[in-house]
Amino acid sequence: MSSRAIVPITCKEYKPTFDITSGEYYDESPVNKGERNSIIYICPCKSGSNLRTRTQFIKHFGTDHHKSYLKKYSNIVENEKNEDNEKNELKKEIEFLKRDLEKKDKKIEEKDKKIEELYIIIVHIENIIGVKIGNPPHSDCD
């Protein structure tokens, strides 16, 4: 195999690193010096920023566009967390409503079954007394 073998390339979004001590985000190249990398990092600060080498990262981190992005990054993360929480709350609410609907559907099914049973009794009584006293269930719904 030659040294120019085709290596599959993957794309990954670059994310700043969180510093627990300061509570702030900072830039750190995910690629070490001299490291051969088959991952292309895309920084969300600017479309078309494909980063593959440490040198490209260092140069990119120095751009005004990226510096501005890094300053806003904690707000972006916070907004994403809030959106995720909101989505989770909505998912829970939907699940609750689905269960509630299933319970109500089951109750309706049980009541329909009871109505059918009562109608059979009514028809039986009508046959005994020879007088029609009721309409079939759901005859007014058609």
Ligand SMILES: [Zn+2]
């Ligand atoms: Zn960037």
